[in-house]
Amino acid sequence: MSQEILDGLAVIVNEVAGVPVEDVQSDKSFVDDLDIDSLSMVEVVMAAEDKWGVKIPDSEVKNLKTVGDAVAYIAANQ
Amino acid sequence: MSAAITPSVGAPFARILSVGGYKPARVVANAEICERIDSSDEWIRERSGIIERRWAAPDESVADLATNAATVALDRAGIGAEQVGMVLLATVTHPYQTPSASAEVAARIGAVNAAAMDISAACAGFCYGVSLASDMVRGGSARYVVVVGVEKLSDWIDMDDRSTAFLFADGAGAVVIGPSEEPAIGPVVWGSDGDQRDAITMTQSLIDYKHEGGDIFPSLVMQGQQVFRWAVGEMSKACVRALDVAGVDAGDLDAFIPHQANMRITDAMVRALKLPEHVPVARDIAYTGNTSAASIPLAMEAMLESGEAPHGGTALIIGFGAGLVYAAQVVTLP
Numbered sequence: 358m359s360q361e362i363l364d365g366l367a368v369i370v371n372e373v374a375g376v377p378v379e380d381v382q383s384d385k386s387f388v389d390d391l392d393i394d395s396l397s398m399v400e401v402v403m404a405a406e407d408k409w410g411v412k413i414p415d416s417e418v419k420n421l422k423t424v425g426d427a428v429a430y431i432a433a434n435q
Numbered sequence: 436m437s438a439a440i441t442p443s444v445g446a447p448f449a450r451i452l453s454v455g456g457y458k459p460a461r462v463v464a465n466a467e468i469c470e471r472i473d474s475s476d477e478w479i480r481e482r483s484g485i486i487e488r489r490w491a492a493p494d495e496s497v498a499d500l501a502t503n504a505a506t507v508a509l510d511r512a513g514i515g516a517e518q519v520g521m522v523l524l525a526t527v528t529h530p531y532q533t534p535s536a537s538a539e540v541a542a543r544i545g546a547v548n549a550a551a552m553d554i555s556a557a558c559a560g561f562c563y564g565v566s567l568a569s570d571m572v573r574g575g576s577a578r579y580v581v582v583v584g585v586e587k588l589s590d591w592i593d594m595d596d597r598s599t600a601f602l603f604a605d606g607a608g609a610v611v612i613g614p615s616e617e618p619a620i621g622p623v624v625w626g627s628d629g630d631q632r633d634a635i636t637m638t639q640s641l642i643d644y645k646h647e648g649g650d651i652f653p654s655l656v657m658q659g660q661q662v663f664r665w666a667v668g669e670m671s672k673a674c675v676r677a678l679d680v681a682g683v684d685a686g687d688l689d690a691f692i693p694h695q696a697n698m699r700i701t702d703a704m705v706r707a708l709k710l711p712e713h714v715p716v717a718r719d720i721a722y723t724g725n726t727s728a729a730s731i732p733l734a735m736e737a738m739l740e741s742g743e744a745p746h747g748g749t750a751l752i753i754g755f756g757a758g759l760v761y762a763a764q765v766v767t768l769p
Contacts, residue, residue, distance in 0.1 A: 372706070396482065396699045399663050400706075415660055 362409070362428045369404040370424075373397050383425035391424075401427075409435050443575030446614030449568065451769045452514070452579075455507025456608040456736040457500055458723065459491040465601065472597040479601045484698020488604035488724025490589040497529040498539045501585040504607035504732070505544050509581065511769075512611035516545035519611075520577025523568055524553050525560025525584045525728040527757070528591055540583065550577070557635070558694045558756025559625070560584055560728035561608070565752070566623035566762060568612040583609040584728035593638070593654035602697070603655065604724025608732025610769070621681030621765035624673050628759045634661045635757035666700045670755050671707035673763045677751060681765035688714045689748025690738055690768065694755055695720035695730035715743045727756060735768065744768060 367381035374397045380390075387393040393401065398421075402413045405427065411434045413421075421427045464487045465476040479485055491500060501524055509516055522544075524537035537551035556563040561584035568580035588603035612620075637653045644653050670693075678685055691714055693701055698720055705716055719734035726733060731752050738744035746768060753763035 394482070395660055396663050396703075399660050400667060400703050403664060403668055415664070418660075 359428050359432055362431050363424065365408055366401075366405065366424060366427060366431075369401055369408070373400045373404065381424055383423065383428060385424050386422055387424065388422075405431060411435055445573040445575035446578070447573070448615040448618045448620070449572035449612055450615035450617075450619030451565070451766055452611045452613045453508050453511035453769045454608065454610045454732050454736045454739065455504050455509075455511055456606065456729075456733045457503035457507065458606050458733070459489045459495060459500065461490050461492065462487050463490050463604075468601045471594045472600050474597050474601065482697075482699065483602060484701075484718065484721055485601060485724055486721050488722075489606055491587050491605040495587070497526055497585055497587050498536045498543070500587060500605065500607035501526075501536060501540045501583045501609070502543045504585065504609040505540055505581050505583050508609035508611050509544060512579075512613070514579055514611065514613070517548055519544075519546040519549045519579045519581050521568070521571055521580045522546055522549050522551040523564040523580060523582045524551070525556060525564045525582070526553060526586055527555060527557050527560070527727065528587045529553060530590065536585070537583075544581070546581065549581070556728075556754075556760050556762070557758055558696065558727045558730070559754035559758070559760045559762045561731045562623070562752055562754035562762035562764060563625070563760075565610070565612065565620065565764060565766065566625065569620040572612055572614055579611060579613045581609060581611055583607060584730070584732055586727040586729050588655070588725075588727060591653075591655050593651055593656075596654065596656070598659055599655055599657055602725045604726050606723060606726040606729040606733050608729045608736060610732055619767035621677065621683070623762055623764045624677040624680060625762035626673075626760070628665075631661070631665065631759045634658045634665065634759055663697075663700060663703070665759060666696060666755055667703040667707055670753060670761060670763075671704050673755075673761055674704070674708055674751060674753055677753065677763035677765055683749060683765050685714065686711045687749060688751055690715050690717065690744035690750040692717040692731055692734050692738065692750050692752045694753060695723065695734055696725055696756070728754070739768060
């Protein structure tokens with residue numbers, strides 16, 4: 358399940374910010390490793406909301422530091 | 436028994452006859468903005484796409500900017516000023532509660548037979564004006580309408596606010612809307628969400644400032660991520676609806692001219708819309724900044740002058756901003 362979310366998230370991050378799919382790994386930080394800034398992060402979040410039918414409020418977005426954080430949040434709130 | 440009242444008779448359809456813009460002379464580079472905020476040319480370009488913007492002179496008023504743009508639009512429309520039945524002026528930066536800027540502009544362009552009113556719909560103001568003007572021409576309350584979007588946002592920026600100081604700019608754009616035998620302005624898709632009124636607002640009201648004062652004159656303040664999410668998510672849907680009600684496919688567009696809010700918003704909207712790559716997209720913000728109500732007509736004029744979009748082509752325009760409010764329609768370019 359988590360692997361599916363990770364794979365889907367990698368595609369989204371690639372589409373939004375051009376980051377190679379294989380670079381999007383659980384331990385990677387969106388900001389420090391993948392160079393995703395706050396506006397791109399909003400786009401990633403919106404695409405994830407659409408894809409998995411979850412709601413990720415702005416107040417929660419700042420807690421999603423790593424790709425793994427996002428995968429876990431989506432899996433828990435799906 | 437009530438007397439028989441003669442109804443007004445309008446034109447079958449309305450169209451944009453001409454567009455004219457005015458950009459103030461003073462070019463302000465990112466380096467100058469960074470003298471007051473902790474930022475850099477690179478950061479501003481990355482986060483907004485803005486390379487430079489124009490600011491009006493201290494003695495140049497909102498009405499001055501608007502008059503310059505309206506004069507150009509009127510000249511290009513090839514109609515006499517006395518034929519104008521209404522001047523609609525969209526702005527949030529005219530610094531008088533009353534009288535309106537539109538009445539002054541009407542007088543200064545020689546529109547002696549025109550009614551005049553200002554519209555407060557922030558960055559959506561121009562599209563609101565286009566919709567109202569179209570309805571007036573079709574309803575018969577005015578044969579020709581001058582619609583001006585104008586802002587002097589430099590008066591209302593906190594130059595030390597690193598989230599907005601680089602964004603906002605000054606300018607004016609105007610169109611003349613008149614009768615048409617063919618449909619040339621599609622149905623408007625518009626709305627508001629006052630629950631998000633704090634997303635773009637003022638630091639305080641002018642009355643609070645009058646009574647309580649403070650170090651900083653009331654200035655614009657914005658929740659950037661909240662606005663970004665709304666713009667990309669909801670405005671993309673509004674674009675789809677505007678195309679749908681006009682019966683136009685995205686692939687048939689000759690131009691997509693969104694409000695020049697931020698290049699990143701434009702990029703994200705294009706992605707969300709899955710806009711075909713051959714459709715030219717307005718990116719006037721790079722050298723004009725975010726001029727709120729003025730941004731769409733300024734971008735329209737720039738695309739026509741550069742040849743990027745063809746005269747008589749089909750364009751999707753959408754304005755969105757403080758309120759929150761928005762409006763979108765498909766139009767035939769002048």
